[in-house]
Amino acid sequence: MSMRIVVLGAPGAGKGTQAARISDHFGTPTISTGELFRSHIAAGDELGQLAAGYIDQGNLVPDDVTTLMVADRLSLDDVAGGFILDGFPRTLAQAAALDRILGDRPLDGVVDFEVQIDAVIGRMLRRAVEQGRSDDTEDVIRNRIRVYHEKTAPLAAHYRERGLLISVDAMGEIDEVASRVVDALEHI
Numbered sequence: 001m002s003m004r005i006v007v008l009g010a011p012g013a014g015k016g017t018q019a020a021r022i023s024d025h026f027g028t029p030t031i032s033t034g035e036l037f038r039s040h041i042a043a044g045d046e047l048g049q050l051a052a053g054y055i056d057q058g059n060l061v062p063d064d065v066t067t068l069m070v071a072d073r074l075s076l077d078d079v080a081g082g083f084i085l086d087g088f089p090r091t092l093a094q095a096a097a098l099d100r101i102l103g104d105r106p107l108d109g110v111v112d113f114e115v116q117i118d119a120v121i122g123r124m125l126r127r128a129v130e131q132g133r134s135d136d137t138e139d140v141i142r143n144r145i146r147v148y149h150e151k152t153a154p155l156a157a158h159y160r161e162r163g164l165l166i167s168v169d170a171m172g173e174i175d176e177v178a179s180r181v182v183d184a185l186e187h188i
């Protein structure tokens with residue numbers, strides 16, 4: 001099955017984990033902008049150096065830079081049969097850019113992971129200890145959540161109006177949430 005899917009949700013909502021599950025289940029590759037940025041940062045290249053300044057403060061990397069990176073990635077052969085896009089779009093401008101990139105093969109659905117923010121903060125602080133991410137300190141987490149509310153949360157209404165939104169309750173065990181998502185996607 002060819003699926004062109006976006007996963008949306010607050011920082012720490014478990015999007016990345018669930019994207020990996022969807023990917024395994026349907027055999028569709030995942031593209032994570034956070035992971036792409038982190039690999040550029042690890043490589044120490046120009047894009048990585050630019051992105052690090054934003055990411056470490058919990059701010060968004062500028063739309064034009066992010067969109068170019070995603071357009072490049074979506075031009076590779078492995079996504080011809082579909083993809084799960086994790087972390088993009090994060091602004092309405094990026095959503096418009098994605099429509100342009102996809103052209104006449106638009107998105108099939110947008111999965112929105114719904115969580116309670118308080119639970120998410122605890123989850124992220126634990127992840128900070130496990131993974132040592134430089135943007136997982138408490139102040140930066142609070143800023144990422146603020147940026148999410150301001151810039152990214154409006155995307156849910158945007159995609160709902162287009163009939164693409166699939167809301168999933170993301171509180172609960174990983175397996176439980178994963179089966180809710182798989183069920184929902186099997187019916188699109």
Ligand code: ADP
Pocket residue numbers: 010011012015033034035037054055056058059060061062063066086087088089090091094135144
């Ligand atoms: P999370 O979903 O846990 O916040 P991600 O790994 O998706 O983490 O993203 C980490 C950081 O990478 C973001 O806080 C942001 O700085 C940057 N980033 C990721 N995707 C985008 C995007 N689409 N636009 C701008 N910045 C982004």
